[in-house]
Amino acid sequence: MPLPLQKIKSRFVPLNIENIDTDQIIPARFLKATTREGFGKNLFRDWRYINDDENQPRSEFVLNQPVFSGEILVAGKNFGCGSSREHAAWSLLDYGFRVVVSSFFADIFRNNALNNGVLPVQVTEAFLEKIFAQGPETELLVDLENQSIRILNGEDTSGKEENTETFDINPYKKTCLLNGYDDIDYLLSLKPEIEIFEKQRGGN
C-alpha cells in the first residue's frame, strides 16, 4: 500500500542534470535484494561515492552537502528514463523523498513513482529554472488536492502568481495518492468483469 500524500512543505534538493536515468538513481549491481526496503543507501550511488567507498563521499554531490535537505528532489528534464526498475522509486522513497519535480518524466518511472506514493510534479522549463535559482533555505509547498506547487522564498507570495504553478495528474491516480489506495485492490475488485471479458473474447 502506498503512503498517502496530501501536502508536502519542505526544502528541496536541487539536481540540475537532464536525462537522469534509472541506472544513475540505482545502479544494477544493487538490484539483487528480494525485498523493497533498504535501497535508499544506494540512491545515486556512483554520484555519491568515489570508487563505491562509503567512506569517500564526493563532496561536490548535492546529497553530500548538508546545506541541502528536504523531502523534495528537483531534477532536470526527462527524469527516470531507461530501465523499468521500480527500485528507482523505492530508493527515492527509502531515502526520504516524497516528491520529484522536473519539467519532463519518463513514462515507466512516472507510474512506478505513483504506485509507491512518490509524486512526480511536472512543471514548465521556466518554473523549473526559477526553482533552481532559489537558495537552499527556500521551501516548496506541493499541494496535491489543488494540484499546485508554490515557491515559499520568504517574500509575501500569497498574491504572486509567478511563484505558483499548477500541475497535471490523472484524477484516478490523484484519488489513489491522496488516500493511499492501490491499483491492485481496485483491479481485484474487478475480477468478475475480467473473467467475463476473457469468456467473451475466447482466449488468445
Added chain:
Amino acid sequence: MDKQPGMQKTLFEKIWDKHVVKTIEDGPSVFYIDKHFIHEVTSPQAFAGLKKRGIPVFRPAQVVATADHNVPTLNQHLPIREEMSRKQVDALISNCAEQGIELYGLGHPFQGIVHVIGPELGITQPGMTIVCGDSHTSTHGAFGSIAFGIGTSEVEMVLATQCLLQSKPKLMRITVDGTLQKGVVSKDIVLYILSKISASGATGYAVEFAGSAIRSLSMEARMTICNMSIEMGGRCGLIAPDSTTFEYIKGRKFAPAGVIWDQKKTEWEQLFTDPDAIFDKEYHFIAEDIQPMITYGTNPGMGIGVNEFIPTQDQVHASDKSGLTKSLTYMGLKEGAPIKGQSIDYVFIGSCTNSRIEDLRMVASFVKGRKKAENVEVWVVPGSKQVEAQAIKEGIDKIFEAAGFQLRQPGCSACLGMNEDKIPAGKYCISTSNRNFEGRQGAGARTLLASPLTAAAAAITGKVSDIRELL
C-alpha cells in the same frame, strides 16, 4: 480522442481496442494482458506482495519465466557463486513452482534472455498484449503486438488480475524508406533515429515503424529496432506483421498449428494501419542517409556516423546541450574530435538488442579468417541456449575461437553488469547493447553503442573503424 466504429484506425488502436476491459471515467483503462514474461530481478517483490495479500497468480498459464539478468555466463552448470544472485534465482524457482508457472531456468534448453526466448519459442505473436518487468519488452512489438515494460507493482497487478491500468498513449509513426548501404544494418537505423529525435523524442508515444526499409528487414532485425524504441522514451514500438512475420512464427514450439494457424493468420493479416488513420506525430527518414552509427556520449541519443566528428556545444541536439560537457568528461572524449580511430579495450556482442543467431552469423562472416587485435578482449554472449546450440551447430564457435573471441553462455551479461561481466572503470567498450549510461556496464565503464558489424570491426582493428572499408 476516441474514434467511432468504422473510422480509420492505426495498428496500435486495433490491438488496444480489443484489450480494454473497461475504462474508468476520467481515468485509465483496465487493460488486459495476454502474455506476461517474468525474470528473477523484478519479480520477487511482486510474489511477496501476492503472498502478503493471500492471493494466488490468476492465470499462471499466461506467465512464462526465465533467469537472465543476474546469471553467470561461465560455468552455468555450477551453483551461482554470489550469494545474493543465487538467492534471487532460487526465489524465482520456488515462486514459479508454488504458482504453477513455466520456468526456463538455468540448465533448461530454452533458457535465455527473456526478449530472445519469447519470439524464438513462438510465444510472441501478432495482436497480443505483452508485458514484462523490463523496459526492453518493446522488442516483442516487432511482431505487431503491444509490448511494454512495467515496474514491479505492475508485475504484481498482472500476476493478480492479468490486467493493468493504462492510459492510452499518443501515437507516432516513424517511416524509413529506401535501401540501406552495404555495412549498414538495423541497429544503425535505430541509432540514427535516436540521434535525430533524441532520448526523449518519443516519450508519451506508442511508435509504429513503417516504410520500405523497415519492411525489407528480417524479424530479428526488426526486433533490434523495436527493442530500442524505449531508448527514445516510447511506451512501445511496433511493426505491422507481414509474410516475413508469419514465416518466422510458423512451426515454432508454441506457434499455432493446423486449422488454428489458418484462423490466426487470417486475423493477423488485418493488423495494419488503415491508409487514412491519423498519428499525433510523424517522422520520415531516408535509408540511404544512414551511416554505420556509434555513440559518443552517455545516452543512446548521442550518436553519430563513424566518420563524423563528436559534436561541439553549438552542434549538439538541443536536448543534450546541458549534458554534453558532463558526458564527454565521463567518456574521456573531446568536442569536435573524430570518433574513428578511438582505441577500444573491450568488445561486447550480446544483449536483447543484438544476440540472436543472425547477429552471431553477421559477426562470424566478417571475422572468419581474421584475428582480434591484441589490445582488445572480446565477449560474445548468445541470447539463449537455442542460439548458442545453433551457433555451435554452424561452426560459429570455431570461427570465434580462432579469432580469439570468447563465446560465453546466455544471459544479459555486460549489458547491465549485474553479474560478474563488468567493464573496468575508465575502459572503452564497444557494445551491441542498448544503453551507454554512466556506469551501465560497470562503475566508470565507457560504452560506445554500435551494430554487431561495427563492433566486429573494432574487435579486429582494436579501434573504432568504418566497417565499409573492411568488407
